[in-house]
Amino acid sequence: MTEELTDRANEGTSQAQEAxxxxxxxxxxxxxxxxxxxxxxxxxxxxxxxxxxxxxxxFLAVGLLVITGARMKGNVFTSKGNDAFDTLxxxxxxxxxxxxxxxxxxxxxxxxxxxAGGDYGTRFLxxxxxxxxxxxxxxxxxxxGRKA
Amino acid sequence: xxxxGGLTLTHIQAFLFFAAVISVAFGYLGRRQPKDRLKYIxxxxxxxxxxxxxxxxxxxxxxR
Numbered sequence: 189m190t191e192e193l194t195d196r197a198n199e200g201t202s203q204a205q206e207a208x209x210x211x212x213x214x215x216x217x218x219x220x221x222x223x224x225x226x227x228x229x230x231x232x233x234x235x236x237x238x239x240x241x242x243x244x245x246x247f248l249a250v251g252l253l254v255i256t257g258a259r260m261k262g263n264v265f266t267s268k269g270n271d272a273f274d275t276l277x278x279x280x281x282x283x284x285x286x287x288x289x290x291x292x293x294x295x296x297x298x299x300x301x302x303x304a305g306g307d308y309g310t311r312f313l314x315x316x317x318x319x320x321x322x323x324x325x326x327x328x329x330x331x332x333g334r335k336a
Numbered sequence: 337x338x339x340x341g342g343l344t345l346t347h348i349q350a351f352l353f354f355a356a357v358i359s360v361a362f363g364y365l366g367r368r369q370p371k372d373r374l375k376y377i378x379x380x381x382x383x384x385x386x387x388x389x390x391x392x393x394x395x396x397x398x399x400r
Contacts, residue, residue, distance in 0.1 A: 242364050249361040256353065259343035300342070308350045309342075315354070319361055326365050 215332070223328030228285040230320045233327025246323040253316035254287045258294035262309020263301055277310070283317025355384035 226233020231247030234240075258264065265277035281288055291313055300306045345353065363377035 245361055245364040249357050252357055256343060256345075260345065260350075261342045304347065305342070305344060305350070308345070312350075312354065315358070319358070323361070323365060 219328050219331035222331040223324050226324035226327040227283070227320065230285060230287060230323065233324050234330075237327065237330060239327075239330070242323075242326075246320070250284055250287060250316045250320045250323075253312045253319070254284055254291050255294065257309040257312030257316065258291045260309030260312065261295070261298075261300040261303075261306040262311070262313045263299040263306070264288070264291045264295050264313060277314060280314035280317040283319075283321040284313070285320060287316065287320075351385075351388055355381050355388070359384060 222233045222236050225236060226246075229247075230250035231243035231245075233243075234246060235243035263277065265274055265281050267278060269275045269278055281291065284291065299310070301310060359377045359380040362380050363373045367373045367376045
């Protein structure tokens, strides 16, 4: 009888562990929303969690890199790439979220990578995207309570 | 080195700008306390410069 009760109790415990609680599911959705918001608008993921310092720094860092890269006539890649490197560049540039559109607007007359400055600009734009993805991932993890 | 009609930065300016921006971002994302952040930012900035200069010298024999 005691064993049966113990088995039932263990069964109940394992079911409770397997079935996610409602607040946990909500927290998971919230974390995903924060991660996506952080990707779309650099720093927003941290701002939603009241991490104002991090939000400001991410916004400024990504913004500065995008503006500098575009004004140096770096290459803002599009989906119509010629090879795998163009596609990789496009994915990296897309990492800046809404700032990608700003980069396209700032680029104006197109890229000029015949000079080292344009080449540096291309790297600045790609770095801005990767940095923003890293920041969005950090915000996502912080929202899940894993890191802060 | 220069972009026609756009922003012009020398190699060293671009290098310093990149190192500074990324170091500050890493410092804020990686550490919580202001003192720890400052130490991380300075150390990261120094490493960016040191590694950049080292790679530059490592490529020097192949530049001509």
